Amino acid sequence: MAREDKRRAILTGALTVFARDGYTRASIDAIASTAGVSTRTIYNHFADKAELFQAVIQESAGRAADAQIAVIDRHLRKVTDLEADLIEFGCAFAAPTTIEHAEHFALVRQINAELGHIPQAAIDAWQETGPLRVRREIAGRIRRWAERGLLRAEDPDRAALHLLVLISAGNPSLPDVVPTGTEMAESVTSGVRTFLHGHLH
Incomplete structure (x- = not known):
């Protein structure tokens, strides 16, 4: 196995073990196996x-962020109806990451x-490569x-955090019950309307 292939195998195996066992309980022996x-x-x-x-979380967060930014670009590149477009975006935001990046969100x-x-x-690397980039x-x-006068946002970064929190009901990084499509749509709609209530002129 070539050196780069071995590194890839290590990172893939480590992601599986860290996502399953956590950082403290994961062992190098288990990762090697x-x-x-x-x-x-x-x-x-x-x-x-x-x-x-740190290498695992940074790479995994980068891939998940790439997928999330692709969703942002697809749904928010051209906004014609802010509320409708944000609701559509919110519903799509969690959906594509649920299966493809399941191990990342377990991690x-x-x-x-x-x-x-x-x-x-490792925490700083994860935040910078993933959540903060998104x-x-x-x-x-925002x-x-x-600037177009569609909403009011003195602090766009804080407004972005508000939006993400308000549409996060379907976020697979959150534990416990995964909402149905209908529940997620209702939650996202409520979250978007709450966000706009605070940021419209």
Whole structure:
């Protein structure tokens, strides 16, 4: 197996194990077994578990953010009816990531449960590569809508955070019950209307 193929196998196997077991409980032995490589091979690529975890979360968050930004671009590139377009966007925002990025969002749930035990560098890398990048993309759209007079937003970044929180009922990074399509649509609609109530002129 070529060096790059081994690295890919390690990252894939580590994502599976970290998403299942969390950072603290995951072992290099389990990751090696899942990846089909030796522990020595893992240490040839990564200094320790912390460095491997940071590489995994950064890459996984990047892929999930790419998918989410594609949804943002597809639904919010040209806004003609702000409320209707935001509702359509909100319903689509969680849907494409649920299956394709299921392990990533399982990993996010593990991170949220173990924040005090995970190296801060890994948390910062995840936030910058994933959630903050997505939020900045939405903030840019909100800034342009404000410039067009479609809404009022003194702080587009904070407004983007408000929007994301209000439409997050179907977010697969949240645990417990996954809403039905109808429940998610109703929740997103309510969230968008709440957002617009606070940001319309």
